[in-house]
Amino acid sequence: MRDFANESRYPMIPMEKAIEIILEIVRPLHPVSIARDELLGHVLAEDVRAEENMPPFATSHMDGYAVVATDDSKRRRVLGEQDAGAQLDVTVRQGTAVRIMTGAPLPPGADAIIPVEETTETDGYVSLPGAVPEGQWVHPVGQDYAVGDLIIPKGSVVGPPEIGLLANLGRSDLLAYPKPRVAVIATGDEIVAADETPGPGQIRDGNSYALCAAIRETGAIAQRVNRIVDNRRALYEAILEAVSETSVVVTSGGVSMGTRDLVKPVLAELGTVHFGRVAVKPGKPLTLATIKGTIVFGLPGFPVSSLVSFENFVRPALRVMMGHRALWRPEVTAYLRHDIAHKPDRTEFQRAVIRQKNGGTWWATTTGSQVSSRLRSLMGANALLRIPR
Amino acid sequence: MRDFANESRYPMIPMEKAIEIILEIVRPLHPVSIARDELLGHVLAEDVRAEENMPPFATSHMDGYAVVATDDSKRRRVLGEQDAGAQLDVTVRQGTAVRIMTGAPLPPGADAIIPVEETTETDGYVSLPGAVPEGQWVHPVGQDYAVGDLIIPKGSVVGPPEIGLLANLGRSDLLAYPKPRVAVIATGDEIVAADETPGPGQIRDGNSYALCAAIRETGAIAQRVNRIVDNRRALYEAILEAVSETSVVVTSGGVSMGTRDLVKPVLAELGTVHFGRVAVKPGKPLTLATIKGTIVFGLPGFPVSSLVSFENFVRPALRVMMGHRALWRPEVTAYLRHDIAHKPDRTEFQRAVIRQKNGGTWWATTTGSQVSSRLRSLMGANALLRIPR
Numbered sequence: 042m043r044d045f046a047n048e049s050r051y052p053m054i055p056m057e058k059a060i061e062i063i064l065e066i067v068r069p070l071h072p073v074s075i076a077r078d079e080l081l082g083h084v085l086a087e088d089v090r091a092e093e094n095m096p097p098f099a100t101s102h103m104d105g106y107a108v109v110a111t112d113d114s115k116r117r118r119v120l121g122e123q124d125a126g127a128q129l130d131v132t133v134r135q136g137t138a139v140r141i142m143t144g145a146p147l148p149p150g151a152d153a154i155i156p157v158e159e160t161t162e163t164d165g166y167v168s169l170p171g172a173v174p175e176g177q178w179v180h181p182v183g184q185d186y187a188v189g190d191l192i193i194p195k196g197s198v199v200g201p202p203e204i205g206l207l208a209n210l211g212r213s214d215l216l217a218y219p220k221p222r223v224a225v226i227a228t229g230d231e232i233v234a235a236d237e238t239p240g241p242g243q244i245r246d247g248n249s250y251a252l253c254a255a256i257r258e259t260g261a262i263a264q265r266v267n268r269i270v271d272n273r274r275a276l277y278e279a280i281l282e283a284v285s286e287t288s289v290v291v292t293s294g295g296v297s298m299g300t301r302d303l304v305k306p307v308l309a310e311l312g313t314v315h316f317g318r319v320a321v322k323p324g325k326p327l328t329l330a331t332i333k334g335t336i337v338f339g340l341p342g343f344p345v346s347s348l349v350s351f352e353n354f355v356r357p358a359l360r361v362m363m364g365h366r367a368l369w370r371p372e373v374t375a376y377l378r379h380d381i382a383h384k385p386d387r388t389e390f391q392r393a394v395i396r397q398k399n400g401g402t403w404w405a406t407t408t409g410s411q412v413s414s415r416l417r418s419l420m421g422a423n424a425l426l427r428i429p430r
Numbered sequence: 431m432r433d434f435a436n437e438s439r440y441p442m443i444p445m446e447k448a449i450e451i452i453l454e455i456v457r458p459l460h461p462v463s464i465a466r467d468e469l470l471g472h473v474l475a476e477d478v479r480a481e482e483n484m485p486p487f488a489t490s491h492m493d494g495y496a497v498v499a500t501d502d503s504k505r506r507r508v509l510g511e512q513d514a515g516a517q518l519d520v521t522v523r524q525g526t527a528v529r530i531m532t533g534a535p536l537p538p539g540a541d542a543i544i545p546v547e548e549t550t551e552t553d554g555y556v557s558l559p560g561a562v563p564e565g566q567w568v569h570p571v572g573q574d575y576a577v578g579d580l581i582i583p584k585g586s587v588v589g590p591p592e593i594g595l596l597a598n599l600g601r602s603d604l605l606a607y608p609k610p611r612v613a614v615i616a617t618g619d620e621i622v623a624a625d626e627t628p629g630p631g632q633i634r635d636g637n638s639y640a641l642c643a644a645i646r647e648t649g650a651i652a653q654r655v656n657r658i659v660d661n662r663r664a665l666y667e668a669i670l671e672a673v674s675e676t677s678v679v680v681t682s683g684g685v686s687m688g689t690r691d692l693v694k695p696v697l698a699e700l701g702t703v704h705f706g707r708v709a710v711k712p713g714k715p716l717t718l719a720t721i722k723g724t725i726v727f728g729l730p731g732f733p734v735s736s737l738v739s740f741e742n743f744v745r746p747a748l749r750v751m752m753g754h755r756a757l758w759r760p761e762v763t764a765y766l767r768h769d770i771a772h773k774p775d776r777t778e779f780q781r782a783v784i785r786q787k788n789g790g791t792w793w794a795t796t797t798g799s800q801v802s803s804r805l806r807s808l809m810g811a812n813a814l815l816r817i818p819r
Binding site for chain 1 (some may be wrong): 467468470471484485486487492513514515516517532533534535573574575581582586589590591592593594595596597598599600602617619620621624625627628629630631632633634635636637638639640641642643644646647660683686731733737740762763786801804805806808809810
C-alpha cells in the first residue's frame with residue numbers, strides 16, 4: 042500500500058497569479074512562410090505594403106459615358122465603347138464622349154462619368170445633361186491604396202477581406218505565426234479509449250476527445266496520444282515523447298492527491314513545475330510545467346474541470362503562441378436570474394446561458410447542477426460566469 | 431456596339447423580402463453519417479440517448495475512505511485499497527473502511543466517503559470523525575445520466591463538450607448535416623487570377639479569394655473555379671458545370687446594367703431568377719436563382735459589395751443548409767460616435783468598429799470611406815452597422 046499525500050507540496054496561488062506566470066512563460070511561435078490559401082485565421086508576422094496603386098489607372102464607377110467635365114454641350118458624338126479589361130485608342134475632347142462600363146479605364150482626355158440613366162443615345166450621338174463636376178463617378182489612380190501604403194499591419198488576423206487584398210496585391214507566402222501542435226494525454230486506470238469496451242470499474246474517456254476538439258476550435262493542431270497512461274513509467278515516457286514532438290502537452294487527470302496521481306511528480310522529475318494548485322473552481326489542481334522548452338498543462342480529470350481549465354488557462358496560452366493580441370473572449374457584466382451557491386475562497390466559474398434584454402442588460406441562468414463530473418452542465422451554455430473570490 | 435439596358439427588368443425588393451424568399455427556397459442538406467472525430471461544428475440530425483448509466487457504478491468523488499455512513503466508531507480497520515479501474519473483493523461493514531481513490535467504484539457495503547484530509551491512518555487502522563451523511567462524496571449510479579436519457583438533442587451544434595459526451599457513450603458515426611460545397615465564379619474582362627500579371631486595363635481578382643475564405647469561415651467547402659469568365663458562352667458553361675457539382679454557386683461581378691453584365695440573362699436562360707435587385711447598400715444588383723435544385727447567388731463585383739452581400743444573404747443560407755437554427759450574428763443597438771451620410775431609400779450597411787463602454791452601451795465608429803470598391807473599409811471592422819431605410 043502506498044501513502045496518501047495528505048498535504049500538497051504546492052502552494053495555492055490566485056488565478057490572476059497563475060495567468061501572470063503563464064503569460065511570462067509563453068511566447069509566440071517562430072513565424073513561418075504560409076501560402077495565401079492557408080492563411081485564413083492566422084496572424085501576420087510582417088507588414089504588407091502596396092507595391093502598386095489600386096486602381097492602377099483611373100476607372101469608371103458607373104456604366105455610362107466618359108466625358109470632359111467642363112464640356113456643356115447637350116449632345117455629343119460617341120467615339121466608341123470602353124470596356125473593362127482593355128484600353129480604347131481614342132481621346133475624349135469637347136463635343137465627344139465614350140461609352141464606358143463599370144470598372145473600365147478612363148480614356149485619355151476624359152475626367153468625369155455621366156451615368157447611363159441620365160442619357161439617351163441615338164445614331165451615334167448621346168444626349169446628356171451638360172457640364173458635371175470634375176472626377177464625378179471616377180475612381181482616381183491610387184484611391185484605394187497607393188504604392189508604399191501599409192495595407193495590412195503585422196499582427197492582423199487574416200480574415201476574408203485580408204485574403205482578398207493579398208490576392209489583389211498578387212501576394213502569397215506571407216510570414217505568419219504557425220498553429221501550435223498540442224499533444225493530449227489521458228491518464229487513469231479507470232478509463233479506456235472511446236472505441237473500447239470498459240471492464241469492471243472502468244468508463245470510456247471523454248476528456249482527451251473533448252480537449253482535442255477544444256484545441257482545434259482554438260485554431261491549433263490536436264494530437265491525441267492514443268494510449269491511456271496508468272503508471273509512472275508509462276506516463277514518464279509518454280510525456281517525454283510528446284514534448285519532443287509538440288509545442289504544448291496537455292494531460293488530463295492524475296493531478297489531485299491520491300496515490301495514483303502521478304502527473305506532478307513526473308513533471309517535476311522531467312522539468313520545472315511553475316505551479317501546482319490554483320484558487321479556482323473548478324480546476325484547483327491545475328499544474329504548469331516546462332520541459333525542454335515545451336509547455337505542459339496538467340489538467341484535472343473531472344470532465345468539466347478539464348474543459349473549464351482549458352478555457353481559462355490553455356486557450357489564452359495557445360492564442361499567445363499563434364500571435365494573437367486579443368487573448369480573451371468578450372466579457373460582459375450580467376445579472377443573475379436566480380441565487381447561486383458560492384464559497385468565497387476561490388474564483389468560481391459556473392456554466393450559464395446569458396441573454397440580452399432588448400439590446401441592453403445581460404441576464405444569466407446557470408445550466409443546472411454544477412458538479413464537476415457533469416459534462417452536461419456545459420451543453421447549451423454560452424458563457425462562463427466568473428464569480429470573484 | 432451593344433445597347434445599354436437602361437432599365438432593369440427586375441423590380442427592386444426590400445431586403446426583408448429578399449431574405450424571406452431565400453429562407454423559403456433554401457432547405458437543410460440531407461443528413462449523412464459523420465465520424466465523431468469529424469463532427470466538430472456540425473449540427474446533429476438525430477437525438478443521442480444514453481444506452482448506459484453514467485457513472486455505471488457508484489464512485490468516490492474524493493480520495494479518502496469508503497465507509498458505512500451510520501457507523502460512528504472513531505477508529506476502523508482498513509480492509510484494503512480501492513483504486514480506480516478495478517473492483518476490490520471486500521465488503522465494508524461497521525468498524526471497517528476501505529481506502530479509496532477519486533473515480534474508484536464504491537466497495538460493497540460502503541455508502542459514504544470520508545475525505546483523506548479528515549483522517550489519519552496508522553498500522554492498518556484509520557482515525558476519522560464518526561458518522562457522516564449517507565451518500566457523502568459519492569457519485570451515485572446514473573447521476574450524470576441514466577439509460578434512455580436524452581443526452582444531445584437533434585439540432586445541437588457539436589462542440590467540445592458534445593464530442594466528450596459522444597466519446598463517453600462510445601458513439602461515433604452520427605447523423606448530421608454535411609458541409610455544403612460552394613463554387614465561386616469570378617466574372618469580368620478586367621480581372622485576372624491572383625497569380626497572373628494584369629495586362630493594360632486589368633487588375634488582379636480579389637473577390638473570389640475573399641469569398642472562398644468567407645465560405646470556409648462559415649464552415650462550408652469552397653471551390654474556386656480557376657478561370658475568369660468573360661463572355662456569355664463561357665459563363666453559361668461554367669455555371670452549368672458548377673451547378674452539377676455543388677449545392678450553391680456564387681458568382682462575383684457581372685450583375686449591374688452594363689452591356690457586359692451577363693450573369694442575369696444567363697441565369698434566366700438556365701433556370702429561375704427569383705429576384706434581381708434589392709433595396710440595400712451595398713449590394714443593390716444582388717440576384718438569386720435556382721438551376722436544377724442548386725441555389726445561385728449573383729453577387730456584385732465591387733469587393734465590399736461582394737463580401738457584405740455574402741454576409742447578409744449567402745451566409746444565412748449556408749447556415750440553413752448546415753442545419754443551424756441560429757442564422758444571424760449577435761445584434762446590438764449602438765450609438766454613433768460621429769455623423770454619417772445615409773440616403774434613406776435603401777437599408778444601408780456601413781463597416782464599423784464597435785466597443786462597449788464599461789459592460790454597458792455600445793459605441794460605433796465607421797472605418798473611413800465607405801466607397802464599395804474599398805476593401806480596406808472592412809479591415810479591422812468588427813461590426814456592420816445596419817441603417818434602416
